Amino acid sequence: MSFFTVVLRGLTRRRTRTLLTLLGISIGIAAVVALVGLSRGLNKSWAVGMKARGTDVVVSNMTSSLVPKPFNDSVRDRIAHLPHVDATCTLLIDLMSVENAEMMMVSAREWGGFAWHNLKIISGRMPNDAQEKAVVLGRTAAEVLKKKLGDSIEIETAELKVIGIVDGNAWVENGSVILSLPLLQEITGDQGRINVLDIRVTPGSSHADVQRLCDQINQLIPEARAIVASDSLNQSEVSRIVQAMSWSTSLLAVLVGVLGVMNTMLMNVFERSQEICVLLALGWKRGRIVRLVLWESAVLGLLGGIVGVIIGAVGVKVLGVTPEIRGLLEPDIGVRLIAVSIAIAIAVGVISGLYPAWRSSRLTPSQALHG
Amino acid sequence: MLDAPTANVFEAVGLRKEYDDGTVQALRSLDLQIPEGEFIAITGPSGCGKTTLLQLLGALDRPTAGTLVFRGSSIPDLSDPSSYRSREIGFIFQAFHLLPTFTAIENVQIPMLETRMPSSKRKERAAELLKSVGLEHRLNHFPSKLSGGERQRVAIARSLANNPSVLLADEPTGNLDSDNAAMILELLERIQRERRMTLVLVTHDMSIAQRASRVIHMIDGHAVSDRLTSVNGVYQ
Numbered sequence: 001m002s003f004f005t006v007v008l009r010g011l012t013r014r015r016t017r018t019l020l021t022l023l024g025i026s027i028g029i030a031a032v033v034a035l036v037g038l039s040r041g042l043n044k045s046w047a048v049g050m051k052a053r054g055t056d057v058v059v060s061n062m063t064s065s066l067v068p069k070p071f072n073d074s075v076r077d078r079i080a081h082l083p084h085v086d087a088t089c090t091l092l093i094d095l096m097s098v099e100n101a102e103m104m105m106v107s108a109r110e111w112g113g114f115a116w117h118n119l120k121i122i123s124g125r126m127p128n129d130a131q132e133k134a135v136v137l138g139r140t141a142a143e144v145l146k147k148k149l150g151d152s153i154e155i156e157t158a159e160l161k162v163i164g165i166v167d168g169n170a171w172v173e174n175g176s177v178i179l180s181l182p183l184l185q186e187i188t189g190d191q192g193r194i195n196v197l198d199i200r201v202t203p204g205s206s207h208a209d210v211q212r213l214c215d216q217i218n219q220l221i222p223e224a225r226a227i228v229a230s231d232s233l234n235q236s237e238v239s240r241i242v243q244a245m246s247w248s249t250s251l252l253a254v255l256v257g258v259l260g261v262m263n264t265m266l267m268n269v270f271e272r273s274q275e276i277c278v279l280l281a282l283g284w285k286r287g288r289i290v291r292l293v294l295w296e297s298a299v300l301g302l303l304g305g306i307v308g309v310i311i312g313a314v315g316v317k318v319l320g321v322t323p324e325i326r327g328l329l330e331p332d333i334g335v336r337l338i339a340v341s342i343a344i345a346i347a348v349g350v351i352s353g354l355y356p357a358w359r360s361s362r363l364t365p366s367q368a369l370h371g
Numbered sequence: 372m373l374d375a376p377t378a379n380v381f382e383a384v385g386l387r388k389e390y391d392d393g394t395v396q397a398l399r400s401l402d403l404q405i406p407e408g409e410f411i412a413i414t415g416p417s418g419c420g421k422t423t424l425l426q427l428l429g430a431l432d433r434p435t436a437g438t439l440v441f442r443g444s445s446i447p448d449l450s451d452p453s454s455y456r457s458r459e460i461g462f463i464f465q466a467f468h469l470l471p472t473f474t475a476i477e478n479v480q481i482p483m484l485e486t487r488m489p490s491s492k493r494k495e496r497a498a499e500l501l502k503s504v505g506l507e508h509r510l511n512h513f514p515s516k517l518s519g520g521e522r523q524r525v526a527i528a529r530s531l532a533n534n535p536s537v538l539l540a541d542e543p544t545g546n547l548d549s550d551n552a553a554m555i556l557e558l559l560e561r562i563q564r565e566r567r568m569t570l571v572l573v574t575h576d577m578s579i580a581q582r583a584s585r586v587i588h589m590i591d592g593h594a595v596s597d598r599l600t601s602v603n604g605v606y607q
Binding site: 001002003005006009010012013274275278279280281282283284285286288364365366 | 426429431432451453454456457458460462464468470471472473476477480481482484485490493494529533
């Protein structure tokens with residue numbers, strides 16, 4: 001038997017209460033994992049999507065809306081000749097309600113542009129020309145919309161034919177309805193307007209070259225902003241808002257967890273005050289009693305953290321396959337998020353145990369001889 | 372030939388203990404000497420200060436005034452009272468106070484956690500102590516599965532965990548039937564005799580007190596009598 005046996009026995013003394021407290025922390029930590037995982041997933045999906053399209057620099061106007069604000073496609077002509085620009089591809093990307101899917105990524109690309117090149121045909125074919133009234137579906141989008149080759153798909157008032165199912169090598173690409181740019185411009189009445197300009201830089205360009213290119217574009221084009229593709233969502237206001245909201249909601253849930261653990265540990269100390277006095281009478285130092293209470297609450301936090309991470313991970317997996325989210329973003333629960341979540345849970349335990357530990361240290365051993 | 376005088380383990384002079392800003396006077400100028408290796412009984416009616424005296428001897432509380440010395444060191448001035456309790460004192464309570472979520476052998480190991488004894492050694496020692504109180508067949512039983520007498524025997528084994536020089540027992544037979552009470556008393560006497568420990572036992576029961584070598588009778592915080600008892604008709 002060791003000191004930790006005493007710690008664990010303290011927790012198993014009132015199993016139901018310990019389990020309920022553990023559940024309370026777990027839910028708080030699950031909220032951290034799920035919400036932060038989803039917001040990180042949003043970032044990652046955009047970044048991976050751009051990488052899959054072969055984009056090095058993205059020119060867009062990311063405001064506080066979920067999709068960039070449209071601007072004139074003549075911007076491309078002002079950029080194409082700049083040093084280190086190898087190729088450009090104009091896009092109009094929107095989140096639209098498509099048939100039974102309430103929110104679906106619709107990605108219209110300049111016909112022949114490099115953004116088409118990384119799409120791998122699984123079945124069917126690519127459009128024959130920019131005017132063909134047809135779409136290709138990312139494989140997840142096809143599953144969500146329950147469409148197969150030859151089916152019709154309605155985007156706003158236009159009826160288009162599904163001519164191909166593709167693998168876009170990224171969650172966001174696979175969840176998209178992909179069509180030629182002029183087609184969507186015609187459907188939405190945005191002729192001559194785009195909201196994303198993808199740039200591929202010349203091979204061998206250094207990071208400094210790319211950064212210089214961004215600076216040049218930003219001086220030339222006031223209506224949009226050029227950003228290195230991997231940084232694009234970090235600099236977006238909506239991304240920051242989503243992250244701030246996910247963390248603040250998570251912290252509220254964690255605060256509830258703190259109150260739960262504190263209540264349990266206080267009850268624990270009150271119920272065991274006689275026992276604590278006996279331990280003091282048997283020669284235990286006050287410091288050991290304080291450590292006992294803090295360790296108990298820290299272990300409660302640790303276990304709550306582990307269970308919370310599992311609940312959160314399973315929860316986002318389940319959320320990830322719901323029609324509302326499927327294909328839009330891939331939850332990102334990395335080792336770092338798991339470690340941070342468990343560290344938060346342990347901190348919750350220790351912080352919650354401070355007041356009960358202080359209370360336990362105020363008990364006097366003479367009470368052991370009474371009762 | 373005269374025996375050499377025995378050194379005192381405890382000495383109290385003018386010992387006072389007050390509660391509630393002096394409205395309750397539990398001990399009123401008590402003078403006391405307890406020699407090494409003796410079995411002392413403290414008797415008296417409820418509220419006379421017996422348990423308070425035990426608390427002060429065990430450094431569970433501090434006196435209001437007076438001096439209280441353990442082998443030449445002032446108990447109230449001890450820098451580390453928990454260490455004193457851990458090394459020198461073994462407590463036996465009327466209500467046993469075993470920890471309910473620990474088995475008998477684990478309960479006995481609890482005081483040893485304050486020492487640097489390795490885990491295997493602790494277990495071995497706890498088993499030996501339980502064997503010495505006749506509970507070798509109950510090592511892994513929880514207190515709820517033990518009889519009152521067995522619980523008190525576990526508590527006695529626990530009090531011996533760190534090999535103390537003094538046992539302080541507060542009504543150790545108070546919650547037991549007469550058979551178990553007799554057995555516990557015999558056990559305490561045997562331990563005191565074999566280990567040459569100082570045993571200070573608080574009791575209401577004069578028949579128990581008579582088995583001690585000395586009886587201190589207290590009333591209203593004073594020691595009103597302090598006398599030797601006779602064993603086999605011979606006063607010691």
